[in-house]
Amino acid sequence: MIHFSVQRLIGLCALALASLLAGCGGSSSTVNPLVAKRVIAFGDAFSDVGDGSSPYTTRNGRYTINGATSGGIATITTPTTVAETLANIYGLWSTTPVARKMVSGAYPAITMPTTGVVSYAVGNSMINPATAYDGLGGSDATLGTQITQFLADGGPQENDLIVITAGTRDLLSLAVRYLGRSGNTTTKASDGTAWTPPSGLVANLGGDLAKTDVYNRLDSTTTELVTQIAKLIDAGAKHVVVLEPMNLSRTPWGLSLDATSVTFLRSLSYDTDTSCTSGNNQNSLHCKLTIALSSKYPPTVYGQKLLAVDIAQYFNLLSGTTSTGSANTYTSYFTQPPTSPACAVSAISSTSTSTLSSSYVASSIDAAWTAGCDADTTVWTAISSYPFTGFMFADNLNLTPQGNALLANYIYSSSMYRAAWR
Template sequence: MTGKWLRRAVLLAACASAAVLTACGSSTIESALAPSRFIAFGDGLSDVGQTGTRYTVNDGSINVWTQQVAASYGRSLTAVSAGGTSYARGHARLLSATDDVGGSAMSVKQQIDTFLAADKFGSNDVAFINGGLGDLLAQYASSTDATTLSNVMAQAGTDLGTQVRRLVNAGAKYVVVSGLYDASKSPWGVASGQASNISAAVLKFNSALLLSINDLGNNVLYIDAAYYYNLVIASPSGYGLTDSTNIACTSVDSGKGIGIGSGQVNSSLCTTSTLASGINYTTYTFADKVYFSPAAQNLYGTYAYGRMKSRW
């Protein structure tokens, strides 16, 4: 069975039980959710500027998917470091405080610890949570062995599920969980020579995550990042984009950058002044070899918003 069809089988199995039907978007809508606030936990794919910049083209726009969802509800979302409620931080791993470049970044677990120590969920709060990219990059840098990579990522998926459960147990009524996108389709993954191993590891992560939250359908909505971004990457023109192969930014980081080695383009350093010559970055899928452009981020945010409106 190929990875694609195995992935579909896992999703169908997850959606087969009555307990999780609502998590897969099958519930009957009785009232429209009007969120009081959005609270986010996660890694660089959801970081709205914890250290001042974001992992995309820093053009001053709404350019992170969680922000796009909040804006669609008429709300805003800013980083905790700026007085907001987004704890998501670039390079964050799920449990380890050692980040994906060997430094220190508050893990997803620690982000939740910090929130729960000082705050609590209101009845109309929405929590976003994602993770796994930092764990993937850190393990890949340590070893590309296919079995080890898949085993580590399967455990990471379970670990994310545990953090989702913590949010629900702490009173979160609306939890939006973003799966991990298939990084084998990123410019980094394509060039790695290990695309099949990376894809298999991502599949293990998302499958373990789904299995670990399959009884939380009353409160949890899973957004399938791998499914959605695979569509965008395979057919960018269908989404108003032109390029899913090349990267928009030229902001090379002489250090460890985004976790794929030194001397690589790092989108957290990217502005409209550090773009490839002659391009229209608003039609690119990737800002650097791992992270998405504002357009791709906003497309995913719009997709997530549609799923939320259908569910809640």
């Protein structure tokens, strides 16, 4: 009897698939090529293009570095967000992208452009309406609201690249409600003193959460995200990129906390062991989303309509090692450690500086952590040998334009290539 192993069968199937693709020309671009005419962005700060009317202090700027002068959103000459950088790769970026945002609680009438960038994204937007309480994104349109408006605006066109950057604020909201709950002691890594969230924030977000409640809400957040993705694909979208949330434990805020809190933050973003199995309540958002999407949108020899990009591991590379949090992997890109956000800098002594003595507070809005800033000497000291391009983080949560550009190029050069979109 000939013993035909399962491994051999899998190998032959893989070889057959490779041969089929090679017979089509051998190039990834022959499977499901994308020649983008528009980049449509949804979600949060990763793709919020501001609205050009006022500086960051009123949340109308980008949630990153906003140009060279005070109120500098009008002085930006290069892409600064993930969606804009992707658009620039396709030759679609301009200094005046369309910021599709609510005005006084409603979307104004618009004639949708047939080319360029249209961003519905708004800084503190969340996926799950149940977590979007007043305080952190409470007034920002949820992902579902943004997508519903896009469909009302005409919906997807044949050559749209749709970019969803969402979930980071959902994780932040859940983390604050758990770490800041009554009776819990979260401490700062630097000196062991207590860390407490801004006054009233936990209550505004919906109150204390136990750990079990946190993971249950990850389930509902995953379900809502899959529902919104389905709306786009059912409406005809052929190229949808979903950028999963960043690993909060590698942000300046996360790195400023004690080891136990850091471990908890990491567990929200990805699994460090073999626990990613269906039915495990304490799966990370990445695991829950992977399980939900793998059967619903499997890749085929005809390509795939959905590309979910897991950035947690890539962030680990960008921000250094788990033990040090030093930017020692990508020193050619960043001269400053991830514990030092550019908007908090008043003086830079050396690349070994790794402190977060106080949170950057632009004003009372935006959870007092994550407003971004202008590249202005009243906000930070622009030393010529240490420009803000040397920083990974603009503030305690958001990336600098350099950080966003690296993410966008990773999506295009690696993820989209493997998906045969180019």
